[in-house]
Amino acid sequence: MRVILDPRIEAISTIQYLSNYSKIIPFPLLNKEKSVYTDSIDTFFSNMKDHKVLSITEKLATQGFVFDAPYYFAYNLNTQWKLEADIENNYLGTRISIKDAEEYNEAIKDFIKKSRFEEFIEIGKTIYNNAIMEVCDQIKSINAEKELENYFRQKIGESEIILSIINNGNFGVWNEKNNRKAIIIGLMGQLEKVKINTLYIRSLSWHELSHSIVNPIIDNLENIINRYELLFIPIKDKMEQCAYPNWKTAIIEHLIRACTNRLILKYYGKEQYDKANKKEYENGFVYISSLLKALEKYEMEENISFSSYIEKNIAEIMENLTPAKEHQLS
Structure with missing residues (x-):
């Protein structure tokens, strides 16, 4: 499985960090402790504290758009930050209305543009790459897709691991249009000497990738x-x-x-x-x-x-x- 840092996932985490999202949900899904990374967010986005995407994030959180749903949303954005999921016939449709999804998508695109978010990602690439290399070295022996395919006797499809720097949670997401699946691993603010429990990552990968097989069965x-x-x-x-x-x-x-x-x-x-x-x-x-x-x-x-x-x-x-x-x- 390839390991990446995905700007779409990092964008959602950053927006949640800047908003009051972590005060609304009863679980500590974001690490807001002071660090080099949180300092860089606070500095770079200091003029974005009143952007509409933050209040929309908070509103949606009170309606249950939390945990995996925002990341699933992000994983279905294209390179122009436009949502490509067919919400009516998609998991997202159980978590957010079409109207709210369109409003949120427009607000995210506006935030990305006005904040120069892609420039922020570019600046931090060296730091991200170090974390990616450390994780890659520790999980190179894991082949969760093949192990699951052997167990289910079915194809799983292409998958990847996405690191999320200030996230404390771990989620499975998939993009039905591209038949891609990903496991999002929260690094809890760690950027140096990242330690990965391979049993944990392997079982997490089995768990999250299994959703693409089990969910449709139970739906039917x-x-x-x-x-x-x-x-x-x-x-x-x-x-x-x-x-x-x-x-x-x-x-x-x-x-x-x-x-x-x-x-x-x-x-x-x-x-x-x-x-x-x-x-x-x-x-x-x-x-x-x-x-x-x-x-x-x-x-x-x-x-x-x-x-x-x-x-x-x-x-x-x-x-x-x-x-x-x-x-x-x-």
Whole structure:
């Protein structure tokens, strides 16, 4: 996987930093501690503190346009900073209205032009390149796409890792027009001596890239899945704390975590597998044990793709969903 710094992602982070975005959301997604990089933002954009894009960012955040959604938006901007996603038939349509998307897009373009943002990126290239080289050196042995393709028995498509300097979060995004996928990794303000946990990055890559396979499957099976919506009630509070507000999203996240943990078992062994399962259970993903059992059956059926297996067996899988006891996770 190639590692890059994407000006579109950095633009969104910068706009969020300059706005009150981090005061609106209940999670510390931006590192606003004083550093060489935050000083450079404060200095370079000192005359942009009243730009309309900041108030729009805040307004959208109060409406739930947070976490991965702004980055998904940015990843679907073209080189002229114009949004190319078909919002009505796209994930973005579940997070932002067409009217708000058009308004936000125009405000971003205006900010980019008036702030000379591309000049800001150009000035910092040496710093960015050092961080990129350090990360590349640490993840050169990771081949998450191939590992996922082998597991799902389906093509994943081209993907990349995008470093985001002041971001504390990690998100998966994709551009349907170009069939490109990316994992955004927050460096939390680090620009020197970047340390990467390869197990963490590998499992994060598996998780985020899996969305491009799992989300469409669950979308197509939503009618069946919604028959079991009462199972959301016991986990609702914990899921909402993780920004998973409904049953369908919770099932997507359960299934992706189960797939990721099966890969952890394959590449890192049972001790790490048990730790991963325990962690997910403690985070509220109590149905993961049932899904792990379903995946064990899938792995034994060698001549069927993941999509076909889930579609064929979804009724049985949902019928067997039961909250695990902690001792049942290993």
